Amino acid sequence: MANAAKKITLSPSRDIPFNKLVLSQANVRRIKAGVSVEELAEDIARRGLLQSLNVRPMLDAEGNETGLFEIPAGGRRYRALELLARKKRLAKTAPVPCVVREAGTDIPAEEDSLVENVQRMALHPLDQFRAFLALRETGLSEEEIAARFFVSVNVVKQRLRLVAVSETLLAVYAEDGMTLEQLMAFTVSNDHARQEQVWEAIQHSWSKEPYQIRRMLTQNTVHASDRRVRFVTVAAYEEAGGTVVRDLFQDDDGGWIEDVPLLDRLVTDKLKAEAESVALEGWTWIEVAIDFPYGHTHGLRALTGTPVDLTDEERTTCEALREEYDRLEADYAEADDLPDAVDARFGEIETALEAFEERPMCYDPAEIARAGTFISIRHDGRLSVDRGYVRPEDEAPEGDDDTNGDPDGETESEPDSAAQPTVIGADGESRSQDDEDDAIKPLPDRLVAELTAHRTLALRDAVAIHPHVALTALLHTLVRGTFRHAASPGCLEASVRHVFFPVQADDLKDSSSAKAIAERHDAWTADLPAEDDTLWDWIDKLDEASRMALLAHCVSFGVNALYEKTNPYGAGPTAQGVRQRIHDADRLARAVSLDMVEAGWRATVDTYLGRVTKARILEAVREAKGDADAQTIDHLKKTEMAERAAQLLDGTGWLPEPLRPPEPPMAAVEDGEAQSAADGGETAMGDPDPIGDDEPVIDAAPALAAS
Incomplete structure (x- = not known):
């Protein structure tokens, strides 16, 4: 037993x-x-x-x-x-x-x-959430629950925030199918169907980071740091009935604006009200937009105004602020860290002094009657009012005096100074989803135009810092037009006309090339005399290096390396003209050693990957990283594929075809071989390594053009 x-x-x-x-x-x-x-x-x-x-x-x-x-x-x-x-x-x-x-x-x-x-087992966060929820349903407030369990109110709010998560996802979390950080990321949206859709899309992916979940859930919202939100303020948006999605589990910088149409309406209404107020000053026209593209003032004459003088009271206040600033700076010169109150006071004084420095300008009333204003929103959400621009068609006819009198002594009627401001909406061009076919199709015309706009701007910047190349390009164009009567001007306009970009990406004006050109242009503008007669003498007395640098800067504005869609019926550029332009642009790019990677262009979802087919995305990753990396993303949907590809391509220097450095033309190699044979060297057929003859001929070409 x-x-x-x-x-x-x-x-x-x-x-x-x-x-x-x-x-x-x-x-x-x-x-x-x-x-x-x-x-x-x-x-x-x-x-x-x-x-x-x-x-x-x-x-x-x-x-x-x-x-x-x-x-x-x-x-x-x-x-x-x-x-x-x-x-x-x-x-x-x-x-x-x-x-x-x-x-x-x-x-x-x-x-x-x-x-x-x-052996004590901590309470599962989901059980804690359900217990807090049960207590709240009995009528207890979040503060009372926190007090009873000796936790912060934020902890209670965070746990109760999990009620915004789909029960399906809560069940996945309870079975250890996702981490608490992943679950918390889903709380930025109250749309259970969208939450489940996002989880379905990423649950079998190797990348399920919380930041990725938040980004997918908020892709149709606007972040509170956006200039539009800062312009109208979150408080005004919420007062109008808008909802703000917030992340209680990490710093979200104010959250996300969920009702984008409402936000756009509030922005439009506020901009319109500001425009109507500015219109009372008597401007002929007012253009309003959230942001204006690079070069929007090209071709307009800017009025020269005088700052409004400070009143005695303002002057006294300004001097007192400067004295206080200097005193505080001296008192805390040796301090490693400023006290919070002192640091805040420094900020207040700097803001006040900046307001005194940004004085409104006074303009001639006769000029105001024919000029206009641009109203937009700055990057920090403040209103931008750029006054005093005259369009060519609004210029006074030659011979007219300030009284607008005609030869018969009659006075012309004053322009309508209360013209209704024009509100410019956002770009309404639709961007359809690209084909999902596996076949590699030609790049969309608009995308090629945007890419070559980047290249044109970078090429201008490069030409501006290569005076010798700029002069050679100018002489080359002038010789073709004068002696050979070339029908196509090539990529350099002989008249050095500033070429405006009809199609451009949103980030073009923020590129390093755009900033470099603007800084160089502002520096020359500050040095140039105002009077035309004085300008001639000033240029004449410049040293040779300054003359060459100024010439290169001016020549660079005529560079046009844009791709344009041709019209088979004859309107617009011809196919031959566009081919000639790109051919000339390639030669110019080789001469200045243009590198679009150094110029700051990167392949991102917005600039390229979100605009092409999946086959193009995989081709890019394959070229930059190899077949193995391309295979890791070939099963993803297009949106996820583009985002993952952007991460893989970051730092690789990969460029799409329109931005790649041009290859030397074969004719140059053949000409070099022929020249070598004419000089007594061996022919290409007899030379076992004809490539070595290439470099001396290419190096000599600029010297021949300049002689």
């Missing part, structure tokens, strides 16, 4: 007077963590002691029980009871529920203390 298993005997429980309990030195908890003793005491006072103390009888030297009990496990609870007893909120003889271990046990007291703390 089999022996019966020995039954387990549990330690008995009993109530022991509080004054018979002593904290054991065997308690392993030494470092304070979690809820404080004071908070635990308040919880015991409200709810009572929910967990018994683990105690052992204390023995004297002979091994007899003394009537006292030591506590190896439950020290924090004992400290909380001790605090209540000191405050006379608990009687010293109050019975305390205890589990009593036998005195002769062979299990050390330290083990009891360690096991009780180590």
Whole structure:
């Protein structure tokens, strides 16, 4: 007969007077963590002691029980009871529920203390969320729940925010199908269907980062840092009934604006109101847009105004602010860190002084009557009012005086100074989804035009810092037009006419080439004299290096390397003309060693990858990283594929065909071989390595053109 298993005997429980309990030195908890003793005491006072103390009888030297009990496990609870007893909120003889271990046990007291703390299982965040939710449904506020459990209000809000997550995703989290960070990322949207759609799209992907989940859920929203939001303010948007999606689990910089049409309407209304106010100044026209493209003032004459003088009161205030600024700067010159109040005051003074420096300008009323204004929003959300631009058609006819009199002495009617401002909406051009076919199709015409616009701007910048090449290009164009009567001017307009970009990407004006050109242009503008007669003498007296640099800068504005779609019916550029332009642009790019990677162009979702087919995306990754990396994304949907491809291409220097450095034409190689043979060298057929003859001929070409 089999022996019966020995039954387990549990330690008995009993109530022991509080004054018979002593904290054991065997308690392993030494470092304070979690809820404080004071908070635990308040919880015991409200709810009572929910967990018994683990105690052992204390023995004297002979091994007899003394009537006292030591506590190896439950020290924090004992400290909380001790605090209540000191405050006379608990009687010293109050019975305390205890589990009593036998005195002769062979299990050390330290083990009891360690096991009780180590084997304690923390509450699952989902269980905590459901418990908080149940308490809120009883009528408790978030502050009351936080107070009862000694946690911050933000912790309660974060846990309750999980109610915004689909039950399907909560079930996935409960089964450890996703991390808590991933689950929290889904709370930025209340759309359960969209949450499940995003999870379906990424659950089998190797990349399921929380930032990616947030980005996919907020792709149809506008971030609060957007210039439009800062212009109308989040408060005004919410007052108009708009909702803001916020992320309680990390700093979201103000969240995301969910109702984009409402935001656009508020922006339009506010800009229109600002335009109507500016129109009262008497301007003939006002153009309004959220942002104007690069070069929007080209061809317009800018009025020269005079700043409005400061009043005596403003001048006194300005001087006082400067003195205060200098005094604070001297007082804290040796300080490593500024006090918060002082740092804030520095900011206030700088803002006030900046307002004094940005004085409004006064213009001639006769000029105002024929000029206009551009109203837009700055990058920081402030209103931008750019006054005083005259269109060519609004210029006064030659011979007219300021009274607008005609030869017969009659006075012409003044232009309508209260013209209705024109509100320019956002670009309404639709961008259809590209084909998902696997075949590699030609790049869209608009994309090629945008890419070559980037190349044209970078080429201008490069030509401007290569005066020798600029002069050679100018002479080359002039010779073709004068002696050969070439029908196509090539890529350089001989009249050095500023070529405006009819098609351009949104980031063009922020490119490094655009900034370099603007800085160089502003520097020359500051040096140029105002009078035309003086300008001639000034240019005539320039040293040779300055003349060449100025020439190169002016020549660069005529560079036109744009691709344009040709019209088979004859309107617009011809196919031959565009081919000749691109051919000339390639030669110019080789001469200045143009590198679009150094010029700052990068393949991103917006600039390229989101605009082409999946086959093009895979081709780009394959060329830059190889087949293995291309295979890691070939199963993704197009949006995810483009985003992942942008990460893979970052730093590789990959460029699409229209932006790649042009290859030297074969004719140049053949001409070099023929020249070598004419000079007595071996022919290409007899030379085992004809490539070596290439470089001397190419290097000599610029010298021949300049001689």
